[in-house]
């Protein structure tokens with residue numbers, strides 16, 4: 001495959017100084033977007049809670065390492081399964097970029113509507129920045145947007161697309177609690193939540209009207 005030949009060539013170039021050959025497992029994934037959503041009516045962030053199978057499996061391994069000792073087994077059966085809640089994380093509203101005819105802003109707009117139920121014009125989305133996510137395994141590009149919403153913009157319930165296996169709970173985090181929330185390690189969350197809340201403190205909070 002051209003892609004792999006090219007990668008092998010690059011790696012050989014980088015490492016040719018000592019002749020080391022590097023073998024690495026990579027996964028090709030879609031780029032993605034996420035949105036830091038702030039409700040100006042009630043001064044709170046809107047985030048989502050989702051069950052993540054990979055997070056759940058890490059917790060299974062932490063609690064019952066013996067389950068993974070026989071690596072050849074394709075399906076592992078747990079006699080006493082951990083509750084699903086150990087695999088649930090707080091996240092920004094987000095989505096994969098899998099519709100080539102839509103701009104990143106349009107993908108973000110669709111995700112806000114599907115997952116959180118707010119109708120935001122794509123032109124109202126402000127790009128914060130983009131970065132590489134999952135650099136150890138995937139290396140895809142992730143773009144972070146900021147959106148302000150009001151209660152009047154709520155047109156649906158959100159919750160994602162159950163027919164695609166999505167089960168999403170919409171959660172509001174009051175601005176005054178957001179820094180404590182961001183650094184509370186007992187609440188599992190993505191780096192995007194922490195970065196987004198800190199970005200807001202530096203860029204938006206100083207301009208908010210004083211109460």
Ligand SMILES: Nc1nc(=O)c2ncn([C@@H]3O[C@H](COP(=O)(O)OP(=O)(O)O[C@H]4O[C@H](CO)[C@@H](O)[C@H](O)[C@H]4O)[C@@H](O)[C@H]3O)c2[nH]1
Nearest residue numbers: 032033034091092093094095096133164165166190192193
């Ligand atoms: N949510 C989130 N918050 C962040 O802060 C955050 N920071 C990074 N990321 C990364 O963004 C990517 C896309 O996010 P999602 O998994 O939420 O993508 P969706 O398009 O909404 O849904 C898909 O996955 C579903 C299963 O959950 C299926 O059912 C759907 O069919 C399918 O389209 C993921 O790589 C995730 O690592 C975040 N993602």
Ligand SMILES: [Mg+2]
Nearest residue numbers: 093094095115
């Ligand atoms: Mg999503």
